[in-house]
Amino acid sequence: MSDAAQTAPWATRARPHEGRVAVVTGAARGIGLEIALRLARDGARLALADADAQGLAASAQAVRELGVDVITEAGDLAQESVANTLIASALAAFGRIDILVNNAGGGVILPFLEHTAQTLKQTIDRNLWTVIWCCRAALPPMKQQRYGRIVILGADSVMSGLWDHAAYNAAKGGAHGLTTGLAREFARDGITVNTVAPCAVSTPQLVEMNTKDPALVDRFVSIIPMGRAAEMAEVASMVSYVASTEASFVTGQVISVNGGSTMP
Known part of the structure; x- marks a missing residue:
């Protein structure tokens, strides 16, 4: 039996992130807030970021x-300087960064030919550049301490080819690709990199969309065998797991939380 197996911390710890520091982006509402609350309940101190x-x-x-101790950094994480400031502020406040959850995102969901140059750029900025800059800022201190968990919020639609999601999928697909590249590059530095890829999630935004265009929401949910959208807590649960020491041998994976909408 390996030393890691003999000393498995999750066997005795009710709060798997006790003593850890987590950065959560896109934390002003919805899935990001749910993730922040889950990590807080699991013991992590938090640095939260959002443009709102x-x-x-x-x-x-x-x-x-x-x-739980928490600091905040408001700004556009698609700008390198904002991402750098976020990570620097977390280090100044807590002295380390153990977990980075790249949740900032939100695309403009349109048929591809209805996009404009502005909406395409907005979608790529929100869902890919935010991830790139935050990873670049967080990896050096993680590498120095020889421990880190990077979790990216991806999208099951990259695999399902969901209607009206081509531009969004281009951005999220880039984040999926970044996951595997970083996971291999930093595997021997004690850093894991994984993507959690949900299908439609019952966020306040989806609820609002359902009041305006229920047929559209029904169309998105229709491909899910369970017949419903995911709950935000179900996504946050998977994020907390892959961000824990229990998932120490899980890296480079795109893990679907999707009610069966895509299957190998």
Whole structure:
């Protein structure tokens, strides 16, 4: 039996991220907030980021109410300087970064020929450049401490080819590709890199969309064998797992949380 197996910390720890520091992007609402709250309950101290300063402040307050230390950084993470400032602020506040959850995103979902140059750029910026810059900023301190967990929020639609998602899938597919490249490059530095790829998720945005265009939402959900969208907590649960020491031998994977909408 290996030393790792003999000393498996998850065998005795109820809070798997106790003593860890996690950075969560896109944390002002929806899945990002749910992930932040899950990691906080699991023991992590948090640095939260989002372009929505008001929503970010509300998220931070929700985390503080759990008795967890938290800092925030508002700004556009598609800009390298903002990503660098986020990581520098987390290091200054906590002295280390153990977990980076690249959740910032949100595409403009349109038939491909209805996109404009602006909406295409917006989709790539939000879903790929945010990930690239945050990873580049977080990897050096993770490499120095020889420990890190990077989790990217991808998209099951990359594999299912969902209607109206071509541009979004181009960005998320790039993030999926970044996952495997980084996982191999940093595998011997104690750093794992994985993507959690949900299908349609019951976020406030999806609920709002359902009131405006229920036929469109039904179309997206129709390919899911379970017949429903994922709950945000179901996505956050997988993120917490792959961000833990328990997942120490899981890297370079795109893990679907999709109710069976794509299967190998």
